[in-house]
Amino acid sequence: MIYLELFWNFFRVSCFAFGGAYSAIPLIRDVVLSHGWLTDETLTYMIAVSESTPGPIMVNLATYVGSSQAGFLGAVLATLAVILPSFIIILLAMVVLKTVIDNPYVQAVLEGLKPCIIGIILATGVYMCVSNCLTLTADSSIDLRAAGILVLLLLLTAGVKVFAKKQLSPIMLILISACLGIIIYH
Amino acid sequence: MHQSTGKRKAMKENHILCRLFMTFMKIGLFTFGGGYAMISIIENICVEKNKWITHDEMMNVTVIAESTPGPIAINCATFVGYRQAGLIGATAATLGVTIPSFLIIFAISLFLNNFLEISVIAHAFHGIKIAVSVLIVKAAVKMMKHMKKQFLPLAILTCSFTVMMLINMFSWDFSSISLMLIAAVISLFFFTLETKLLRKEGEQK
Numbered sequence A: 001m002i003y004l005e006l007f008w009n010f011f012r013v014s015c016f017a018f019g020g021a022y023s024a025i026p027l028i029r030d031v032v033l034s035h036g037w038l039t040d041e042t043l044t045y046m047i048a049v050s051e052s053t054p055g056p057i058m059v060n061l062a063t064y065v066g067s068s069q070a071g072f073l074g075a076v077l078a079t080l081a082v083i084l085p086s087f088i089i090i091l092l093a094m095v096v097l098k099t100v101i102d103n104p105y106v107q108a109v110l111e112g113l114k115p116c117i118i119g120i121i122l123a124t125g126v127y128m129c130v131s132n133c134l135t136l137t138a139d140s141s142i143d144l145r146a147a148g149i150l151v152l153l154l155l156l157t158a159g160v161k162v163f164a165k166k167q168l169s170p171i172m173l174i175l176i177s178a179c180l181g182i183i184i185y186h
Numbered sequence B: 001m002h003q004s005t006g007k008r009k010a011m012k013e014n015h016i017l018c019r020l021f022m023t024f025m026k027i028g029l030f031t032f033g034g035g036y037a038m039i040s041i042i043e044n045i046c047v048e049k050n051k052w053i054t055h056d057e058m059m060n061v062t063v064i065a066e067s068t069p070g071p072i073a074i075n076c077a078t079f080v081g082y083r084q085a086g087l088i089g090a091t092a093a094t095l096g097v098t099i100p101s102f103l104i105i106f107a108i109s110l111f112l113n114n115f116l117e118i119s120v121i122a123h124a125f126h127g128i129k130i131a132v133s134v135l136i137v138k139a140a141v142k143m144m145k146h147m148k149k150q151f152l153p154l155a156i157l158t159c160s161f162t163v164m165m166l167i168n169m170f171s172w173d174f175s176s177i178s179l180m181l182i183a184a185v186i187s188l189f190f191f192t193l194e195t196k197l198l199r200k201e202g203e204q205k
Helices: A002-016 A021-035 A040-052 A057-102 A104-133 A144-164 A170-185 B002-030 B035-049 B055-067 B072-117 B119-145 B151-170 B176-204
Strands: none
Touching: A002 A021, A002 A057, A002 B176, A021 A040, A021 A057, A021 A104, A021 B119, A021 B176, A040 A057, A040 A170, A040 B072, A040 B119, A057 A104, A057 B055, A057 B072, A104 A144, A104 B119, A104 B151, A104 B176, A144 A170, A144 B119, A170 B119, B002 B035, B002 B072, B035 B055, B035 B072, B055 B072, B072 B119, B151 B176
């Protein structure tokens, strides 16, 4: 039952996505890869598309996966599944959560979850950086063009930070990387 | 007389629902790049322009949103909507903030595959793929900077990083959610132990 599976999995992901979209990406990656809903390639494309279109990234990813697996109804269900936990939690928060959040045991759980999710995000990012440049098959080879783009992007981010004292916005970074891709792979 | 005030009240309610829905639809349509970008826009519209909630309330939502799961934009929309018009208001605002991106992504999903067959776009996406991984690393580094630099969190961070790397490299069948549950249990265990020890020390003194 694909509808139920979509709903349940995205509901679960949303329940565990503390601290915004990037913490959800490793969880979503886990779910869609293990179910074979998307390939690693398409997922990365969709993260980029979600970054460059408006709205929360999690909602965008859920809509896309739902739609690609089970059409319009699938999209609606996956999106609702992502929204529902935070909707319910905030409603509860208006009533009780203020005291619950201040509870030392709840705080202890949150203090454990935070570093764990940072580790998961970091590992996912680093692994994606490496696997973009290296083909880890029998004849492992380095994709020099991808490695070049990676180095250029890192230099650019660092450069903007040091010289302009600003953060390069994600949309700018994606636009620049798209141009680099067209030039270098052409 | 009584009836007409009732009617007016109902009309006023419809009016506020409509405004909540439209305003959050606008927020949903114009916020690129996820939660943190959204907070400043919501603050501008809901606190400064419409005075739907106060600045302090906005701070509270941000803290709650950060320590509870789910997209921050949804959390904020639910909160503001509920404050203004109860459960229906919360639903209107939440649906409003979701619908624009839902429609856009749904449209994209219908022709993404054809789209990727155009070679210029395929090349562009080769580059974008790399930018996405850089963005994820950047997000993690930013979070690390705000983290408590104590033994237990650092240990959990190192362990979860190592395990997650291994999971990725060898495609282990171990979900990251289980990893998080383990971390929560460990943290809870040490906290309980610590408070027990402190209490014993206090009793001895």
